[in-house]
Amino acid sequence: MTVPARRTFIAALLVMLSLLLGAGCGGSAGRAGSSGASLIRSDALAFVSIDSDLGSSQWQKVNDLSKKFPGRTLALAMLQQSLAKNHIDYNDDVKPAVGPEVDLAVVLGPNLNDAAVVGLTKPDDAGKFKALVKKLNETDSSGQPAVYREVNGWYALSDSQAHIDEVLKSGGKSLSDESTYNDALGKLPSSALVKAYISGPQLAKVIQQLQQAKGSGLAGTTPGLTKLDFISAALSAENDGLRVHGATGGAGSSDLASGNYESKLIDGVPADALAFLSFRGGKGIDQLRSQFETNPTFSQALPQIERALGVKLSDVLALLRGEVAFYMRPGGALPEGTLAIGTDDQSAALSTLDKLASRLAALMQAKVTTTHEAGHAVKTIDFTRFAVRYAGLGDKILITTGLNGIGAYTASGSKLPDAADFKEAKSASGMPSSNAGFAYVDLKNAIALAESLSGLAGSSLPPKVAENLRPLRSFIAWGDRSGDAFTFDAFLEIK
Numbered sequence: 001m002t003v004p005a006r007r008t009f010i011a012a013l014l015v016m017l018s019l020l021l022g023a024g025c026g027g028s029a030g031r032a033g034s035s036g037a038s039l040i041r042s043d044a045l046a047f048v049s050i051d052s053d054l055g056s057s058q059w060q061k062v063n064d065l066s067k068k069f070p071g072r073t074l075a076l077a078m079l080q081q082s083l084a085k086n087h088i089d090y091n092d093d094v095k096p097a098v099g100p101e102v103d104l105a106v107v108l109g110p111n112l113n114d115a116a117v118v119g120l121t122k123p124d125d126a127g128k129f130k131a132l133v134k135k136l137n138e139t140d141s142s143g144q145p146a147v148y149r150e151v152n153g154w155y156a157l158s159d160s161q162a163h164i165d166e167v168l169k170s171g172g173k174s175l176s177d178e179s180t181y182n183d184a185l186g187k188l189p190s191s192a193l194v195k196a197y198i199s200g201p202q203l204a205k206v207i208q209q210l211q212q213a214k215g216s217g218l219a220g221t222t223p224g225l226t227k228l229d230f231i232s233a234a235l236s237a238e239n240d241g242l243r244v245h246g247a248t249g250g251a252g253s254s255d256l257a258s259g260n261y262e263s264k265l266i267d268g269v270p271a272d273a274l275a276f277l278s279f280r281g282g283k284g285i286d287q288l289r290s291q292f293e294t295n296p297t298f299s300q301a302l303p304q305i306e307r308a309l310g311v312k313l314s315d316v317l318a319l320l321r322g323e324v325a326f327y328m329r330p331g332g333a334l335p336e337g338t339l340a341i342g343t344d345d346q347s348a349a350l351s352t353l354d355k356l357a358s359r360l361a362a363l364m365q366a367k368v369t370t371t372h373e374a375g376h377a378v379k380t381i382d383f384t385r386f387a388v389r390y391a392g393l394g395d396k397i398l399i400t401t402g403l404n405g406i407g408a409y410t411a412s413g414s415k416l417p418d419a420a421d422f423k424e425a426k427s428a429s430g431m432p433s434s435n436a437g438f439a440y441v442d443l444k445n446a447i448a449l450a451e452s453l454s455g456l457a458g459s460s461l462p463p464k465v466a467e468n469l470r471p472l473r474s475f476i477a478w479g480d481r482s483g484d485a486f487t488f489d490a491f492l493e494i495k
Contacts, residue, residue, distance in 0.1 A: 038176040044107050051192065068471040149161065180199070259436065278439075439476070441476075
């Protein structure tokens with residue numbers, strides 16, 4: 001998809017920069033404003049609403065969070081200088097030209113290359129808005145000036161009046177009248193910096209056009225995405241960080257993830273793990289297997305793939321049907337990576353891995369040997385410069401690059417679920433123990449390790465960069481599925 005309104009996005013970027021500047025300046029009294037969705041046609045592909053009321057509680061929290069970063073003052077100064085280069089002053093030109101809400105709406109055209117994108121705001125001072133657009137046009141060299149139109153005190157901005165016509169409603173229902181749109185926003189927090197909505201039926205049209213453009217190879221590979229009613233998401237500020245919360249609606253939601261579960265594989269993960277990921281293949285693996293077997297493009301290539309692997313692809317996918325976890329922890333010269341796979345047939349899983357190991361060793365002139373670690377038979381694929389080890393541990397398989405990765409997993413020492421940093425991240429984010437899969441990164445210790453490794457390599461992170469990374473404590477994301485409803489969260493902890 002091409003970008004039909006470059007100045008629309010320049011203006012949106014300018015608004016975002018001004019929001020940061022305004023947050024740094026302390027903001028103003030809160031203002032109430034109606035939604036621009038009331039002006040948009042009901043079948044829009046996407047609608048994004050930005051809270052530009054710098055006196056809101058959300059921007060006050062952003063202001064508080066930004067003070068935790070030593071580079072805040074410098075960043076604000078650089079933003080002000082950037083505006084000044086274009087002869088734009090925040091207080092005189094931007095602040096009065098922007099209302100309490102800034103929106104972006106996208107409507108599909110006859111093809112993917114002609115989508116209409118329109119920005120909307122209800123300015124405090126219409127004259128200042130017009131003056132700001134004029135300045136933006138004067139600093140743009142594309143030869144295609146931005147245009148605008150006033151509707152009930154709102155101003156629609158785009159690259160052409162034709163695109164404004166396509167996006168604005170012309171009689172009938174508006175987007176804000178659509179029950180699906182209202183249901184989608186109802187899944188989001190009432191207070192947020194940004195709220196976004198994507199129409200499921202319109203997204204299905206985009207996918208269909210992409211499939212037609214690429215041929216039958218993509219056909220049927222995204223059944224969940226083509227059966228959604230909506231996707232919605234919100235970015236919000238909290239006392240200890242930033243959160244993205246989203247939701248989907250419609251029959252396709254059940255295809256996006258398996259049901260909720262409590263990770264069993266995390267129980268053996270050492271407490272010093274820097275990152276951990278858990279998911280269940282389940283229905284998704286079954287669908288992927290079906291696609292390989294029934295899609296003409298994939299099925300023709302399947303014999304060559306299986307000859308290269310030395311094993312049936314269905315056997316490889318079977319390894320991923322239960323819970324799968326991956327984690328990283330400090331190692332020697334490089335961090336140790338370990339893949340844990342839950343299985344109800346250890347013998348079959350090990351047989352598949354043995355065949356893959358034999359094929360890989362033959363292709364890369366590696367050596368496969370058998371040893372024992374922590375009472376378990378361990379196969380090692382030695383690539384000279386590094387080695388990969390795997391072993392069966394009853395109802396799970398472990399594949400690791402660590403010299404003692406299997407022993408560390410099976411040992412009775414401190415484990416990740418009890419680690420103070422993981423417990424803090426889980427508490428701050430509000431992640432439930434039962435979910436549809438999650439990812440965790442210990443940013444505090446991962447950044448410290450990166451600094452240490454760069455020092456060993458003879459370089460180092462610039463002091464200012466290191467200082468501004470230190471407030472980042474953790475990142476955690478998860479999904480939650482209940483029936484056909486699916487929600488997702490991502491939380492960046494800042495302290």
